[in-house]
């Protein structure tokens with residue numbers, strides 16, 4: 001636990017219970033803070049509205065204008081806290097659709113906007129740990145120890161050096177064996193759920209817990225779906241995007257029926273959107289038609305900066321915060337936080 005607190009102090013982040021959320025404020029301070037936030041929001045909206053609209057025939061100008069609007073509306077805005085911690089499992093059994101990229105960047109965007117966030121890396125490849133710059137060589141205490149040996153979750157959590165309020169339970173190569181080792185253990189499907197519940201009661205009040213799943217529907221993914229009440233599906237805007245989705249939805253229904261009645265798909269994010277192709281637009285339209293409520297308004301464009309960031313052990317949110325990829329993830333995270341605070345999750 002000390003590690004978690006130290007990280008916040010080093011990064012100069014607000015302590016829990018002080019600004020921007022002010023849980024411990026007296027009513028006058030609290031009212032003043034709300035008024036200031038509303039005035040700030042109104043200023044941002046007015047500025048954003050003043051940006052001239054570009055014609056649809058000039059995609060580059062449109063992108064620049066959209067980025068400028070997002071920068072003004074979102075950068076430095078404090079996102080609202082959910083009433084209770086939200087646990088989201090980022091799942092899609094297809095590989096390479098943007099699960100890990102989405103997990104780490106949404107997590108970083110929420111944390112940068114004042115929320116306490118934990119990423120649980122549940123993929124033996126450990127890509128989320130790498131992207132967050134978290135040490136995850138073979139000897140590091142990891143989520144494997146939590147699942148297989150019952151080590152308390154907070155004992156393996158490490159702070160992210162580049163983003164305050166962001167923490168990660170890393171995955172090491174050991175996790176590759178967990179899928180098989182779990183089979184013979186007691187309560188094999190609910191071990192992660194118990195670990196998270198114990199961590200929340202034991203102390204650190206995370207606002208968001210995001211679980212990055214491997215590209216399969218095995219016991220690790222089942223643990224993630226028993227631990228969460230929300231499934232967050234990234235969908236890549238390409239031809240086979242919807243293939244395999246029905247299998248994922250069937251599995252979610254099975255887990256809901258047998259193991260976790262609260263489980264539901266709350267959020268879908270379209271990723272790697274390429275505005276120059278008709279295919280991307282067609283896939284996006286089709287997904288929105290099937291899931292009108294779940295799909296976020298924001299889609300994430302294909303962007304070199306997004307794919308470069310992990311090799312520097314950073315999310316794009318710090319690697320290049322004004323890039324279109326970072327601004328899209330910030331906008332998507334804002335939508336998620338607003339829905340959560342409005343009780344629409």
Ligand code: ADP
Nearest residue numbers: 095096097098099100101272301302303306307
């Ligand atoms: P998954 O976790 O589903 O396997 P990843 O998040 O690892 O998928 O993404 C697969 C690959 O696509 C990675 O190399 C990643 O850097 C790249 N990628 C993801 N999102 C974007 C994007 N918006 N623009 C460009 N490349 C992306």
Ligand code: MG
Nearest residue numbers: 099100123127
């Ligand atoms: Mg991944």
